Amino acid sequence: xxxxxxxFGRISRQTLAVMITLQVIxxxxxxxxxxxxxxPTPGRVAMSFLELLSTKLLLDNLLVSLLLxxxxxxxxxxxxxxxxxxxxxxxxxxxxxxxxxxxxxxxxGLIFIFTLLTKDGSQxxxxxxxxxxxxxxxxxxxxxxxxxxxxEYELCKTLGYNNWQILYEVxxxxxxxxxxxxxxxxxxxxxxxxxxxxxxxxSEGGIGALLIKYxxxxxxxxxxxxxxxxxxxxxxFDFILGSIRQWLFPYTKLQIQTA
Amino acid sequence: MxxxxxxxxxxxxxxxxxxxxxxVILHDINFAIKNxxxxxxQQGQVVSLVGRSGxxxxxxxKLLSGLQSPSAGHIYLQNxxxxxxxxxxxxxxxxxxxxxxxxxxxLLLAARQNxxxxxxxxxxxxxxxxxxxxxxxxxxYPQQLSGGQRQRASxxxxxLKGSPFLLLDEPFSGLDVCVLDKVVELLLEVSxxxxxxxxxxxxxxxxxxxxxxxxxxxxxxxxGKPGATIKKEIDLVERGLAxxxxxxxRKAFTDTIExxxxxx
Numbered sequence: 001x002x003x004x005x006x007x008f009g010r011i012s013r014q015t016l017a018v019m020i021t022l023q024v025i026x027x028x029x030x031x032x033x034x035x036x037x038x039x040p041t042p043g044r045v046a047m048s049f050l051e052l053l054s055t056k057l058l059l060d061n062l063l064v065s066l067l068l069x070x071x072x073x074x075x076x077x078x079x080x081x082x083x084x085x086x087x088x089x090x091x092x093x094x095x096x097x098x099x100x101x102x103x104x105x106x107x108x109g110l111i112f113i114f115t116l117l118t119k120d121g122s123q124x125x126x127x128x129x130x131x132x133x134x135x136x137x138x139x140x141x142x143x144x145x146x147x148x149x150x151x152e153y154e155l156c157k158t159l160g161y162n163n164w165q166i167l168y169e170v171x172x173x174x175x176x177x178x179x180x181x182x183x184x185x186x187x188x189x190x191x192x193x194x195x196x197x198x199x200x201x202x203s204e205g206g207i208g209a210l211l212i213k214y215x216x217x218x219x220x221x222x223x224x225x226x227x228x229x230x231x232x233x234x235x236x237f238d239f240i241l242g243s244i245r246q247w248l249f250p251y252t253k254l255q256i257q258t259a
Numbered sequence: 260m261x262x263x264x265x266x267x268x269x270x271x272x273x274x275x276x277x278x279x280x281x282x283v284i285l286h287d288i289n290f291a292i293k294n295x296x297x298x299x300x301q302q303g304q305v306v307s308l309v310g311r312s313g314x315x316x317x318x319x320x321k322l323l324s325g326l327q328s329p330s331a332g333h334i335y336l337q338n339x340x341x342x343x344x345x346x347x348x349x350x351x352x353x354x355x356x357x358x359x360x361x362x363x364x365x366l367l368l369a370a371r372q373n374x375x376x377x378x379x380x381x382x383x384x385x386x387x388x389x390x391x392x393x394x395x396x397x398x399x400y401p402q403q404l405s406g407g408q409r410q411r412a413s414x415x416x417x418x419l420k421g422s423p424f425l426l427l428d429e430p431f432s433g434l435d436v437c438v439l440d441k442v443v444e445l446l447l448e449v450s451x452x453x454x455x456x457x458x459x460x461x462x463x464x465x466x467x468x469x470x471x472x473x474x475x476x477x478x479x480x481x482x483g484k485p486g487a488t489i490k491k492e493i494d495l496v497e498r499g500l501a502x503x504x505x506x507x508x509r510k511a512f513t514d515t516i517e518x519x520x521x522x523x
Contacts, residue, residue, distance in 0.1 A: 149355075151351060151353075151355045152355070152357070154326055154344075154349075154351070154355075155349075155351070155355050155356075155357070157325075157326060157344035157345060158324060158326070158344060158345060158347065158348070158349035158417070158420075159345065159368070159369055159372050159416075159420055160344075160345030160372045160420065161345075161372075169357070169368070173359065174357065174358075174359050176359075177359065249359070250400070251358060251359055251400045251402060254400055254402040254403060
């Protein structure tokens with residue numbers, strides 16, 4: 001018992017499982033007790049969750065959102081990689097650094113400009129998502145480049161590599177695993193933003209549009225059930241991307257073991 | 260005394276100076292490494308550069324490897340070529356390897372930099388791996404290797420690259436007695452693998468470095484002058500203290516070590 005309150009204390013898998021189960025039960029009990037007429041009880045949310053899972057409505061909207069997220073991720077990765085790799089050239093460094101600062105721009109203020117620049121709702125949502133994701137991607141990736149151990153460059157130089165070969169070996173190949181990790185971490189951002197941008201053009205549907213619809217009618221039970229779907233899907237993708245990373249780059253798993 | 264002659268200059272430091280801003284780190288570094296010829300055998304050169312911690316050994320190491328340019332002066336190789344990064348095989352103190360490559364892949368990348376090995380890279384990797392007892396670790400990643408295995412992999416990597424010079428930064432640092440003996444044996448093996456093979460060992464372990472060297476350069480400070488310079492060159496061959504197995508037991512050797520220590 002003492003161990004779970006000890007700094008850096010190590011607990012067994014069994015203790016961990018018992019502890020998490022108890023925490024979940026306590027949370028659900030607190031939620032159930034605190035629920036009044038407005039906030040639905042966990043039981044009602046669970047029922048609504050199961051009901052949602054059995055409908056075609058959820059699947060259709062989910063596919064729309066996943067497709068849009070997938071597209072936005074692909075474009076964002078391509079733009080980020082191009083900018084990050086080019087940032088080692090002085091000409092592109094300032095551009096990449098400007099993109100990093102774009103994190104402080106709010107999307108809300110730019111929606112009208114994007115509406116003027118795009119042809120339809122689909123393009124608007126995609127461009128807003130990409131614009132929202134890229135600064136965070138670039139920030140993370142530039143941080144990886146800045147953290148590169150000087151010895152990695154020096155080893156390349158002692159092997160007689162030219163600067164292009166160093167870029168290829170140290171940054172493109174050497175940091176490929178970290179690109180994947182950035183992708184995994186930032187997937188959460190795009191997943192978070194999708195519900196926001198889908199509200200801008202609701203005609204194509206998507207879980208964001210569905211969420212806004214339920215909110216509009218104060219259907220909190222369905223809102224929370226949908227949030228649960230979004231949350232569980234997020235965890236699922238996080239797990240999948242983590243597993244793919246370990247499969248593609250086995251040495252990252254070794255680092256975890258020896259850390 | 261073993262018969263030998265000293266031939267052409269293989270490396271020459273000419274009035275080398277290194278400053279960081281107004282701070283002088285190294286000044287008036289002048290020395291030459293010559294080809295030692297022993298009749299009937301391939302004898303490479305083993306040179307030690309010794310000095311106190313923080314005196315500037317690593318900076319001189321970087322200058323010799325071409326990773327840093329001197330503030331003044333030049334370091335020449337044969338044919339008056341100024342040394343550049345890539346001219347020397349460099350083994351860093353922590354035996355750095357590409358963490359994302361298997362040992363085999365790292366060695367292959369190094370071998371591909373050597374035009375003389377074109378088409379025979381795998382053959383040479385296998386030969387070196389066997390010689391250095393790394394065959395069963397070729398498919399491992401650096402994180403899976405012990406310190407000694409990493410060191411051997413680093414040495415093979417630089418040998419495959421094909422430079423006649425091998426610069427080693429503190430190769431004896433943090434090794435236990437058994438591993439130390441193996442490393443010494445390994446370096447001696449490398450030194451006799453080619454007539455022009457030249458090992459430059461930067462170390463503060465004076466006795467171990469001197470025991471396998473033919474020449475010791477002592478880096479130290481001179482009274483009233485900022486920065487360090489080569490204070491003394493000791494020709495161990497001339498003193499009959501080179502190329503002998505149990506040299507550490509000889510009184511002349513221990514006296515020489517004391518002489519070096521007094522110079523620091």
